[in-house]
Amino acid sequence: MDTDLIAASVRASSPEIIVIIGACAALMLSLWPHQDQQKYLTWLSLITILLASAQTLQLSPRPVNIVETTYSGMFVVDAFATYFKMLLYLGTALTILMSGKFLQTEEAVKGEYYVLLLFALAGTMIMVSGADLLIIYIGLELQALSIYVLTGFLKTRGRSVEAALKYVILGAFSSGILLYGLSLIYGLTGSTQLGVLNSALATADLSEPMLILATVFLLVGLLFKIGAVPFHMWVPDIYEGAPTPITAYLSVASKTAAFAVLLRVFMGSLIGLEPLWSSGLAAIAVATMALGSLVALVQDNIKRLLAYSSISHVGFLLLGIIAGTTSGMSAILLYLLIYTFMTLGLFAIVILLHRDVRAGEPLTLFSGLAQSHAGLAFMAMIFLFSLAGIPPTGGFFAKFYVLVALIDAGHVTLAVIAVLLSAVAAWFYLRLIMLIYIQPAEPTTGSTAAPATGPTGHARAAILLSAPMRLVLLFSFSGTVLSGIFPAWFLAMARQASLSGLGN
Amino acid sequence: MAVIAFYLIAAVVLVSALSVIMARNPVHSVLWLILAFFSSAGLLVLIGAEFLAMLLVVVYVGAVAVLFLFVVMMLDVDFVELKRGTLRYWPFAVLVGIIFAAEIVLASVIGTADMETNFDASPGAETNAEAIGQVMYTQYLLLFQMAGIILLVAMIGAIVLTLRHRPETKRQNIAKQTSRRRSDAYELKDPTPGQGI
Numbered sequence: 001m002d003t004d005l006i007a008a009s010v011r012a013s014s015p016e017i018i019v020i021i022g023a024c025a026a027l028m029l030s031l032w033p034h035q036d037q038q039k040y041l042t043w044l045s046l047i048t049i050l051l052a053s054a055q056t057l058q059l060s061p062r063p064v065n066i067v068e069t070t071y072s073g074m075f076v077v078d079a080f081a082t083y084f085k086m087l088l089y090l091g092t093a094l095t096i097l098m099s100g101k102f103l104q105t106e107e108a109v110k111g112e113y114y115v116l117l118l119f120a121l122a123g124t125m126i127m128v129s130g131a132d133l134l135i136i137y138i139g140l141e142l143q144a145l146s147i148y149v150l151t152g153f154l155k156t157r158g159r160s161v162e163a164a165l166k167y168v169i170l171g172a173f174s175s176g177i178l179l180y181g182l183s184l185i186y187g188l189t190g191s192t193q194l195g196v197l198n199s200a201l202a203t204a205d206l207s208e209p210m211l212i213l214a215t216v217f218l219l220v221g222l223l224f225k226i227g228a229v230p231f232h233m234w235v236p237d238i239y240e241g242a243p244t245p246i247t248a249y250l251s252v253a254s255k256t257a258a259f260a261v262l263l264r265v266f267m268g269s270l271i272g273l274e275p276l277w278s279s280g281l282a283a284i285a286v287a288t289m290a291l292g293s294l295v296a297l298v299q300d301n302i303k304r305l306l307a308y309s310s311i312s313h314v315g316f317l318l319l320g321i322i323a324g325t326t327s328g329m330s331a332i333l334l335y336l337l338i339y340t341f342m343t344l345g346l347f348a349i350v351i352l353l354h355r356d357v358r359a360g361e362p363l364t365l366f367s368g369l370a371q372s373h374a375g376l377a378f379m380a381m382i383f384l385f386s387l388a389g390i391p392p393t394g395g396f397f398a399k400f401y402v403l404v405a406l407i408d409a410g411h412v413t414l415a416v417i418a419v420l421l422s423a424v425a426a427w428f429y430l431r432l433i434m435l436i437y438i439q440p441a442e443p444t445t446g447s448t449a450a451p452a453t454g455p456t457g458h459a460r461a462a463i464l465l466s467a468p469m470r471l472v473l474l475f476s477f478s479g480t481v482l483s484g485i486f487p488a489w490f491l492a493m494a495r496q497a498s499l500s501g502l503g504n
Numbered sequence: 505m506a507v508i509a510f511y512l513i514a515a516v517v518l519v520s521a522l523s524v525i526m527a528r529n530p531v532h533s534v535l536w537l538i539l540a541f542f543s544s545a546g547l548l549v550l551i552g553a554e555f556l557a558m559l560l561v562v563v564y565v566g567a568v569a570v571l572f573l574f575v576v577m578m579l580d581v582d583f584v585e586l587k588r589g590t591l592r593y594w595p596f597a598v599l600v601g602i603i604f605a606a607e608i609v610l611a612s613v614i615g616t617a618d619m620e621t622n623f624d625a626s627p628g629a630e631t632n633a634e635a636i637g638q639v640m641y642t643q644y645l646l647l648f649q650m651a652g653i654i655l656l657v658a659m660i661g662a663i664v665l666t667l668r669h670r671p672e673t674k675r676q677n678i679a680k681q682t683s684r685r686r687s688d689a690y691e692l693k694d695p696t697p698g699q700g701i
Contacts, residue, residue, distance in 0.1 A: 006642075006645065009645070009646070013646070020653060027660070071645060071646040072642075072643045074646050074647070075646055110664065112660055112663075112664045115660060116657065116660065116661070116664070119653065119656075119657050119660075122653070126650060134647055135646060135647060135650070138647055138650045138651060138654065139650070141654055142650060142653060142654050142657060145654060145657050145658060145661060146657050146661070148661070149657075149660070149661035149664055149665060152665055153664070155665060164665075209610060209611035209612075209614050210611045210612065212611070213607060213608065213611045
């Protein structure tokens with residue numbers, strides 16, 4: 001590898017470099033005591049993300065099926081990676097915007113929060129651009145390590161620290177399983193590069209037990225990261241304990257990046273082994289949807305409910321992989337985009353209604369919202385309709401295209417099961433809407449909740465509705481609505497990204 | 505000869521790794537861990553990766569494990585109390601362990617897979633260190649840099665999670681003391697008689 005190649009590689013990875021430099025600059029800035037420090041840090045992070053996205057778009061290959069690999073085949077710039085990076089920028093930027101006021105209410109304003117979010121972004125970017133199992137693993141760890149710390153960021157709150165500890169242990173465990181599968185794959189093929197794996201495994205003997213073991217370990221490791229049943233048990237606890245903006249980040253950006261890896265590895269390199277994993281994955285997808293939807297019915301904490309809701313969405317997304325076609329993949333890509341909008345929007349509302357970590361986030365936070373804040377209530381209703389998959393919203397088309405891909409691929413039974421289970425899932429979203437519109441506002445009963453003279457939860461929401469929050473709501477609301485009105489435009493974008501052939 | 509040495513050292517690794525989690529005394533656990541690292545270094549020497557073996561001894565035995573030892577000895581944690589709860593989970597853990605082991609043994613016994621057996625620890629170079637040096641900053645540049653960033657994040661994370669500013673401690677602020685002006689301390693008032701301030 002000579003200097004020209006290195007220069008080309010550095011150029012290809014310039015968005016990542018921008019983000020890392022931005023993170024280091026934010027780290028320096030966080031040492032400078034100033035009363036407007038948080039504002040500057042927010043601006044710096046947003047500008048970094050904006051620069052990186054401009055650079056990503058500039059590097060994006062035209063025509064789309066061109067694939068540029070650099071760093072001796074470890075790093076790939078294709079339309080698939082570009083699409084996912086834009087999605088990650090969106091998720092991270094909205095998370096940063098909704099964090100400001102939350103940190104202030106929790107008295108946890110510290111510059112490192114933004115630094116770690118930017119490093120997590122860099123890790124996820126490496127994951128989606130990785131064309132080598134090793135670099136994917138490194139990106140995964142960079143992302144995970146930053147998120148572990150962010151989960152425990154409210155270090156005076158027991159729940160946050162407990163969630164962080166659980167996440168570290170289970171994350172390390174799943175990384176171990178992933179690495180074990182990785183090393184077996186390396187032992188069998190002599191390479192970790194996805195392109196080489198693809199050709200080496202094309203002629204492999206599928207009854208070979210070692211190969212089955214390797215595939216299973218790899219799949220289990222990745223399913224752990226996206227929180228599919230039966231590897232989902234960490235999801236509710238960690239979603240509940242983490243600071244709410246980080247919960248939003250976890251359910252959107254982390255999951256998006258892990259899905260990118262799952263798609264690139266399983267629909268790209270290990271597609272030759274499809275008979276080995278497709279039936280198992282189908283069972284897992286159904287179990288994930290079923291458990292996510294059914295257990296969500298009995299939750300009384302809004303963050304736990306959203307955790308189970310995200311589990312059931314993961315099940316739906318896995319169906320797109322089972323379809324195994326390009327249209328299945330573009331359906332997943334579209335789904336992830338719409339999912340980002342609607343989930344972040346709903347989490348922003350949860351943050352607005354948030355009183356205090358100690359009080360938790362009971363479902364009753366939502367009750368009577370329509371009376372006190374009609375606008376917020378309407379937005380919440382649209383997000384919930386979208387999550388449930390009810391027609392005029394984006395969420396419907398997200399599910400619709402997955403189902404179309406599934407039926408086209410001949411999995412009609414699975415499609416029927418998916419529709420039935422999403423009807424179950426719709427029930428608990430509708431229950432929330434009922435709380436918002438029908439239930440009268442509950443007087444603050446909990447002893448730890450706001451003191452009698454202090455503002456009640458909904459009055460606080462008005463105080464918290466700051467300009468960044470309005471921006472988040474505007475973005476996610478218009479995204480959810482527009483993708484429902486013009487789904488074809490969004491689908492065309494996703495289809496273009498999935499045509500790049502996954503860099504193999 | 506090499507095969508016998510391999511099985512001998514591998515057995516020591518397994519036994520010492522098991523002892524790490526079985527040992528009653530946490531100090532013994534750490535000592536077993538050091539033995540496990542040492543024997544793994546032996547395995548690396550067997551495949552000709554002497555530089556990696558040296559790194560393992562220097563970094564893991566020399567720094568990490570000794571640090572563990574200090575931490576374990578300094579911390580006053582009642583490990584017997586901590587371990588009491590784990591007894592309940594033993595049957596499940598053993599079951600899972602047996603299933604895992606059976607899968608792997610089965611796979612390697614039935615398997616006909618041709619693992620890459622002719623492993624060369626120093627391709628295209630005289631020594632292992634030279635071979636690593638040739639690829640580390642070229643072929644594996646990205647991996648190397650990202651690993652460095654992970655270490656940076658680990659450092660930031662450790663500081664974020666442990667640094668506490670304690671408002672109740674009273675510290676002397678010399679700069680504040682010396683920069684104190686008379687006007688900060690006194691206030692001159694001129695009250696008219698019979699009125700007060």
